[in-house]
Amino acid sequence: MVLENENQQDIEADAAARAFEAALLRLDRLTATRLLTAPAGDGNGLQRIERLVLPALERIGQHWEQGGLALSQVYMSGRICEELVEQLLPAATSERGEGPLIALAVLEDHHLLGKRMVHAVMRAAGYAVRDYGRLDAAGLVARVVAEADVDLLMISTLMLASALRVAKVRELLAAAGRRLPIVVGGAPFRLDETLWQEVGATAMGRSASAAPAIIARLTGGAP
Amino acid sequence: MSEREPMTAMQRVLTALSHQEPDRVPFFLLNALHGARALGLSIRDYFAAAETVVEGQVRMQARYGHDCLFGFFYAPVEVEAWGGEVVFVPDGPPNSGEPPIRKAEEIRALAPPRIDEHPCLTRVLAAIAGMKARVGDTVPIIGVVVSPFSVPVMQMGFEAYLQLLAADRTLFDRLMAVNEAFCVAWADAQLRAGATTICYFDPVSSPTIVPRDLYLETGYPVACRTLKQIKGPTATHFASGRCLSIVDDVALTGTGAVGVSADEDLAELKDTCRGRLTVIGNLNGIAMRRWDAAQAETAVKAAISAAGAGGGFVLSDNHGEIPWQVPETVLDAVAEAVRQWGRYPLAVSS
Numbered sequence: 001m002v003l004e005n006e007n008q009q010d011i012e013a014d015a016a017a018r019a020f021e022a023a024l025l026r027l028d029r030l031t032a033t034r035l036l037t038a039p040a041g042d043g044n045g046l047q048r049i050e051r052l053v054l055p056a057l058e059r060i061g062q063h064w065e066q067g068g069l070a071l072s073q074v075y076m077s078g079r080i081c082e083e084l085v086e087q088l089l090p091a092a093t094s095e096r097g098e099g100p101l102i103a104l105a106v107l108e109d110h111h112l113l114g115k116r117m118v119h120a121v122m123r124a125a126g127y128a129v130r131d132y133g134r135l136d137a138a139g140l141v142a143r144v145v146a147e148a149d150v151d152l153l154m155i156s157t158l159m160l161a162s163a164l165r166v167a168k169v170r171e172l173l174a175a176a177g178r179r180l181p182i183v184v185g186g187a188p189f190r191l192d193e194t195l196w197q198e199v200g201a202t203a204m205g206r207s208a209s210a211a212p213a214i215i216a217r218l219t220g221g222a223p
Numbered sequence: 224m225s226e227r228e229p230m231t232a233m234q235r236v237l238t239a240l241s242h243q244e245p246d247r248v249p250f251f252l253l254n255a256l257h258g259a260r261a262l263g264l265s266i267r268d269y270f271a272a273a274e275t276v277v278e279g280q281v282r283m284q285a286r287y288g289h290d291c292l293f294g295f296f297y298a299p300v301e302v303e304a305w306g307g308e309v310v311f312v313p314d315g316p317p318n319s320g321e322p323p324i325r326k327a328e329e330i331r332a333l334a335p336p337r338i339d340e341h342p343c344l345t346r347v348l349a350a351i352a353g354m355k356a357r358v359g360d361t362v363p364i365i366g367v368v369v370s371p372f373s374v375p376v377m378q379m380g381f382e383a384y385l386q387l388l389a390a391d392r393t394l395f396d397r398l399m400a401v402n403e404a405f406c407v408a409w410a411d412a413q414l415r416a417g418a419t420t421i422c423y424f425d426p427v428s429s430p431t432i433v434p435r436d437l438y439l440e441t442g443y444p445v446a447c448r449t450l451k452q453i454k455g456p457t458a459t460h461f462a463s464g465r466c467l468s469i470v471d472d473v474a475l476t477g478t479g480a481v482g483v484s485a486d487e488d489l490a491e492l493k494d495t496c497r498g499r500l501t502v503i504g505n506l507n508g509i510a511m512r513r514w515d516a517a518q519a520e521t522a523v524k525a526a527i528s529a530a531g532a533g534g535g536f537v538l539s540d541n542h543g544e545i546p547w548q549v550p551e552t553v554l555d556a557v558a559e560a561v562r563q564w565g566r567y568p569l570a571v572s573s
Binding site: 027 | 310315385437463467487512
C-alpha cells in the first residue's frame with residue numbers, strides 16, 4: 001500500500017514536471033508560475049525547484065542535444081525559470097548560501113550567450129553563481145586566485161582556440177597553487193568528445209541544462 | 224571499370240551540382256586561414272592585403288588539388304562595415320567584438336553600408352578579382368555572405384537578437400529589410416568581381432538554433448526574398464547546424480546546395496536532398512585537428528560511401544571553415560583519400 005502511494009506520487013510528480021516543461025516551451029509564464037507555486041504547502045522552494053524546474057530543464061537540454069529542440073527554446077526556458085526562481089527564492093533567504101560558490105566565465109570569446117544560458121540554469125537550480133563576464137586566461141586565473149571563496153569554475157567557449165586555452169588556465173592555476181574543479185562547455189567540446197580531457201578540465205557539459213547535475217555530482221549534492 | 228576523362232575543377236563541380244557523376248567526387252577545403260601559415264604571415268597581416276589572400280588561396284589549391292578557391296576572409300568583415308568591432312587572435316578566425324547595435328531602438332535609423340566606402344569589403348572584392356585573374360574559369364571561386372537573418376547575432380549580440388525575435392516583430396522586420404538590401408548588394412558585388420557562386424551562411428535558420436515554425440515565419444521568407452534577388456547561383460550553409468528537418472523548405476528558397484552538419488546522418492541527408500539540393504559536407508572540422516592519415520582516409524571513405532553515388536555531393540567540412548589548428552598533413556591526407564576513393568564509378572558505395 002505504501003509502495004502504491006509512492007508510485008502514485010512519482011507519477012503525479014512526473015506529470016507535473018512534464019506540464020511545466022510544456023509551459024516553458026510555449027513561453028507560457030502564467031502556467032509555469034502556477035505549476036511552480038501551487039499547491040502552496042507542497043514542500044519548500046528548493047524542493048519544488050528540484051521536482052519541477054530541474055527535470056524540465058534537463059529534458060529540454062537533452063532534446064536539444066538530440067536535435068528535437070532549438071537553442072532559442074533552451075534559452076527562453078532557462079530565462080523563464082531563472083525569473084521564476086528569483087521570485088520563489090529571494091537572494092537573501094536561508095535557502096541560498098549553503099552550497100558551493102560557482103564562478104562562471106567566457107574565456108576570450110566575444111559570444112556570451114552560452115554563459116548567459118548556463119547562468120540562468122544554475123540560478124534556476126538554486127546555485128550561487130558569480131558571473132566573471134569575459135576574461136582572458138591570465139585575467140581569469142588572477143580573479144580565481146584572488147577570490148578564495150570560489151569552489152568551482154565553469155568556463156564557456158565558442159571558438160576552438162579559446163577552448164584550447166583552458167589548458168593554459170589549468171596550468172596557471174596549478175602554478176599559483178589554486179586547485180579547483182573546472183567544468184567546460186561550448187561547441188568545440190561537443191564536436192570533439194575528448195577535448196575536455198585534453199585541456200585538463202574536470203568535466204564537460206553538452207548543454208547548459210546539464211550543468212546543475214554535473215555540479216551536484218562534483219560537489220556532492222544540491223545547492 | 225574504366226576511368227573517366229579528367230575534368231577541370233569547374234567542370235567537376237558543375238557536373239556534381241547537376242546531380243550527375245563527374246570524374247571524381249569534388250571536394251572543397253574551406254581553409255580561409257591556412258594561407259597565412261603558407262605565406263609565413265600572421266592572420267592579421269594576411270588579411271590586410273588582397274594580394275596575400277589571392278596567393279594563399281592559389282597556393283593551397285595547387286597543393287591539395289581541391290575544387291574551389293575561397294573568397295571568404297572572416298565572418299565579421301560585414302559587421303566591420305556596419306561599424307562593429309573585429310578582434311584578431313593569433314590562432315583562430317577574427318571574431319566579432321562589440322556589436323554596432325547597442326539598443327534595439329537603433330534599428331529604426333539603421334542604413335546599409337555602402338560597399339565601396341569600406342576597405343574591409345573592397346579588399347575582399349579585390350581578392351576575388353585577383354583569384355579570377357589567376358584561374359579564369361577553371362576553378363570555382365566561392366563568395367560568401369552572412370544571411371540577413373543570421374548577421375544580427377554579430378550586429379547586436381545573440382541574446383539581444385533572440386529577445387528581439389521573441390518580442391518585437393516590427394523592429395525585426397525593419398532590421399531584415401535593411402539587412403536584405405545589404406546582403407543582395409554584397410553578394411552581387413562579389414559575383415561582379417568574379418565569384419562563381421555565393422555561399423549564404425545562415426546558421427540561425429538551422430533547427431539547432433530556432434524551431435521550424437519560427438524559421439518558417441522568419442528565416443525562410445528572408446531567404447526566399449534574398450536569394451531570389453541575388454544575380455547568381457547560391458548555396459546555403461548552416462555552419463555545423465542541423466538541417467534535415469527543414470530540407471524540403473530550404474529546397475524552395477531557390478538555393479542549389481546545402482552545407483550539412485556532422486551531427487546528422489549523411490546518407491539520410493543525401494536521400495532527402497537527392498535531385499533537389501547538392502549536399503556539401505560533412506567532415507568534422509574540430510575532430511580533424513587530431514586525425515592521422517588513416518583516420519582521414521576512413522572519414523573520407525565513409526562520407527563518399529554515404530553520399531557520393533549519383534553526384535549531387537561535394538565533400539567538405541561541416542562548418543564552412545577549417546580550424547587553424549588542423550595540420551596541413553591532415554589536409555594532404557584528406558586530398559589523397561579523395562583521389563583514391565572518390566573516382567567515379569565509385570569503388571565504395573552505400
